[in-house]
Amino acid sequence: QKEVEQNSGPLSVPEGAIASLNCTYSDRGSQSFFWYRQYSGKSPELIMSIYSNGDKEDGRFTAQLNKASQYVSLLIRDSQPSDSATYLCAVNIFYSGGGADGLTFGKGTHLIIQP
Amino acid sequence: DTAVSQTPKYLVTQMGNDKSIKCEQNLGHDTMYWYKQDSKKFLKIMFSYNNKELIINETVPNRFSPKSPDKAHLNLHINSLELGDSAVYFCASSHLAGAGPAKNIQYFGAGTRLSVL
Numbered sequence: 337q338k339e340v341e342q343n344s345g346p347l348s349v350p351e352g353a354i355a356s357l358n359c360t361y362s363d364r365g366s367q368s369f370f371w372y373r374q375y376s377g378k379s380p381e382l383i384m385s386i387y388s389n390g391d392k393e394d395g396r397f398t399a400q401l402n403k404a405s406q407y408v409s410l411l412i413r414d415s416q417p418s419d420s421a422t423y424l425c426a427v428n429i430f431y432s433g434g435g436a437d438g439l440t441f442g443k444g445t446h447l448i449i450q451p
Numbered sequence: 452d453t454a455v456s457q458t459p460k461y462l463v464t465q466m467g468n469d470k471s472i473k474c475e476q477n478l479g480h481d482t483m484y485w486y487k488q489d490s491k492k493f494l495k496i497m498f499s500y501n502n503k504e505l506i507i508n509e510t511v512p513n514r515f516s517p518k519s520p521d522k523a524h525l526n527l528h529i530n531s532l533e534l535g536d537s538a539v540y541f542c543a544s545s546h547l548a549g550a551g552p553a554k555n556i557q558y559f560g561a562g563t564r565l566s567v568l
């Protein structure tokens with residue numbers, strides 16, 4: 337059974353600091369990895385996608401993937417109060433027939449940026 | 452225009468009723484999904500449809516049935532509603548064909564909050 341684990345938090349970070357969010361997954365066949373942000377009462381919004389080992393940077397966000405350790409992380413630099421939300425780690429696997437599994441989500445990390 | 456739209460946004464109903472939630476995407480995607488987010492905010496896949504064929508069917512009760520009249524729509528029908536069905540249901544879509552950089556990035560609708568009384 338595929339599982340995605342995240343620390344539920346809350347993770348409290350001072351404004352302007354770096355927020356570090358971590359995620360581990362159980363299925364070695366996982367091929368695509370995503371970070372979604374979800375504000376209370378809203379739908380998940382894609383922040384980052386990453387498919388190969390290493391770092392991927394987009395603005396203040398950096399995703400890191402280590403497939404050998406089955407570990408994905410998200411760094412948020414210069415954290416802002418508007419970054420306060422729940423961050424969901426998600427992974428998926430493709431079937432050999434060309435179809436795709438839905439995303440398997442972690443339970444999310446609640447991030448609080450303190451002004 | 453909203454990329455993935457769901458209706459209704461809120462649905463309050465009595466136990467035992469039958470209800471439907473509609474979803475439409477205008478992104479030209481070939482795969483659509485239904486997710487359920489429970490009271491503990493855990494988001495879990497229920498179904499996905501690719502080119503009008505069901506790809507996966509998680510172990511959800513057969514009271515739930517997805518119906519796709521065309522590639523842009525995936526509706527969710529729920530029969531004999533139970534208290535435990537109360538949750539937020541999200542529709543999503545993605546493009547699977549090919550192996551481009553945006554492979555299987557899923558875009559979510561705003562959600563339908565279902566309350567069963």
